[in-house]
Amino acid sequence: MHPSAPSAGPRHHTIEAPAGRLHLVEQGTGPLVLLVHGFPESWYSWRRQLPALAAAGYRAVALDVRGYGRSSRPAAADAYRMLDLVADNAAVVRALGEDSAVVVGHDWGANIAAASALLHPGIFRAVGLLSVPYAPPGGPRPSEIFGRIGGPEQEFYVSYFQEPGRAEAEIEPDVRGWLAGFYAALSADTMPAEGAPDPHFVARAGGRLRDRFPGGALPGWLTEEDLDAYAGEFERTGMTGALNRYRNMDRDWEDLAGYAGAPITQPALFAGGALDASTAWMADAIDAFPATLPGLASCHVLDGCGHWIQQERPDEVNRLLVDWLDSLPG
Numbered sequence: 001m002h003p004s005a006p007s008a009g010p011r012h013h014t015i016e017a018p019a020g021r022l023h024l025v026e027q028g029t030g031p032l033v034l035l036v037h038g039f040p041e042s043w044y045s046w047r048r049q050l051p052a053l054a055a056a057g058y059r060a061v062a063l064d065v066r067g068y069g070r071s072s073r074p075a076a077a078d079a080y081r082m083l084d085l086v087a088d089n090a091a092v093v094r095a096l097g098e099d100s101a102v103v104v105g106h107d108w109g110a111n112i113a114a115a116s117a118l119l120h121p122g123i124f125r126a127v128g129l130l131s132v133p134y135a136p137p138g139g140p141r142p143s144e145i146f147g148r149i150g151g152p153e154q155e156f157y158v159s160y161f162q163e164p165g166r167a168e169a170e171i172e173p174d175v176r177g178w179l180a181g182f183y184a185a186l187s188a189d190t191m192p193a194e195g196a197p198d199p200h201f202v203a204r205a206g207g208r209l210r211d212r213f214p215g216g217a218l219p220g221w222l223t224e225e226d227l228d229a230y231a232g233e234f235e236r237t238g239m240t241g242a243l244n245r246y247r248n249m250d251r252d253w254e255d256l257a258g259y260a261g262a263p264i265t266q267p268a269l270f271a272g273g274a275l276d277a278s279t280a281w282m283a284d285a286i287d288a289f290p291a292t293l294p295g296l297a298s299c300h301v302l303d304g305c306g307h308w309i310q311q312e313r314p315d316e317v318n319r320l321l322v323d324w325l326d327s328l329p330g
Contacts, residue, residue: 002008010240012052012070015223017091018084020072024092028054032098033325034089038107040179040242042069045106048314049321053320063092067241069233070249076145077164080244082252086207090123091115104128104269104324107278108245117264118161124294126320126328127268130309132278133285136292138260139261142249154201157209161246168239170208175239176231181213183222186307187189188275192220200277221311263291269298271317273305298324 010027011197024304025043025051029107035046046062053060064071067080068087074080091151093101103124105113110132117127117136141147143159161167169177185199192199192214199212218227234242272288279286281303287298298321302313310317 009183014070014097015092017066017095018087019066019074019079020112021070022060022066022072022088022092023051023070025063026059026061026096026179027051027103028057028059030057030059030189031330032059032061032093032101032324033103034092034103036058036105036109036112037062037065037068037103038109040182040230041107042230042232042233042240043089044226044233045308045311049310049318052318053321053325058323058325059096061092061096065112066327068237068272073237073254075248078186078245078251079138081248081255082112082242083113083119083255086116087118089113093123096200099123100125102126102323102328103129104130106130107132107307110134114264117266117268118259118262124266126150126267126325127264128324129271130317131146131276131307132286132306133272133282133289134264134268134293135282135285135288136200136259136261136263137256143252150201150204152203154207155204157200157202158246158249160202160209161243163250164240164247166235167209167243170210171234173237174215175234178210178213178300179234180218180222180227181215183308184216184219185213186276187219187221188273188304188306188312190217191275191306201300207317219306219308219312221308221314225240264293264295265325266295267328268293268296269320270296271300271302271309271320273307273309273312274301275305276307277311278307297327 010025037045041061049059103113110129114134117124146158197212
């Protein structure tokens with residue numbers, strides 16, 4: 001534990017980075033912990049972690065990933081490749097006057113955090129992955145894998161998101177309603193019952209993802225004000241910057257071919273939800289952690305938890321993060 005004075009509230013600022021401008025939200029002093037969100041979220045997904053990490057003696061910094069929120073949104077689709085997002089993370093550490101950081105990511109942010117640790121082990125001294133386990137680069141071309149998943153009647157959501165403009169046409173006329181349904185579909189307390197149509201798929205004959213979202217109440221972790229915060233940003237920015245992450249998966253596969261099969265050797269943490277499809281689909285990746293994450297010190301699958309782990313179970317995730325951070329070499 002790093003002793004800390006009572007923490008002031010979160011501070012918003014921007015830095016210059018390869019993206020152009022990155023918006024950061026910072027709280028606390030001490031060793032730097034960089035928090036990287038996933039889709040479709042923003043820095044706000046870490047609102048429960050910032051004060052907890054600050055109180056534990058850490059300098060917690062959550063960013064809006066390029067394409068999101070108040071960060072820059074480059075026009076070119078290939079500006080959202082993994083190499084560029086890793087460069088942004090490294091630029092944040094430098095801009096904050098630090099030599100190194102612990103990087104923690106959720107969902108796509110977990111992939112970005114893992115790639116940051118893999119490509120820049122001298123900067124990112126430890127890596128925490130929430131919801132999406134580390135799977136080393138390599139294997140078949142991603143678009144071919146995802147194209148085969150759905151079968152003749154339905155299409156996997158990743159393939160659906162990869163076609164420019166297609167998901168935007170579904171989401172942007174009703175951003176708030178779509179987000180509410182998407183968050184509910186992957187939350188433990190509101191996800192569709194077993195046997196209901198899977199919300200990760202779209203019917204090939206003119207279907208929409210939202211056709212399979214649950215109706216009714218918001219998940220317990222999501223207030224109307226929280227939903228307003230998320231929806232307000234995407235209503236302003238549109239969805240293309242966020243969706244462009246999916247449109248670079250084949251580029252990433254090519255860019256990172258030299259790292260095929262490479263382990264991440266820094267100290268690592270993984271936490272996922274037992275009811276999260278990512279945990280089930282990637283069970284083999286979790287089983288491979290002794291080889292792929294040899295520095296893994298903390299691995300947890302939380303019973304009764306869905307995909308939005310740090311928002312569904314903030315107190316438990318905060319304890320896991322602080323205990324792990326406190327165990328790291330100084």
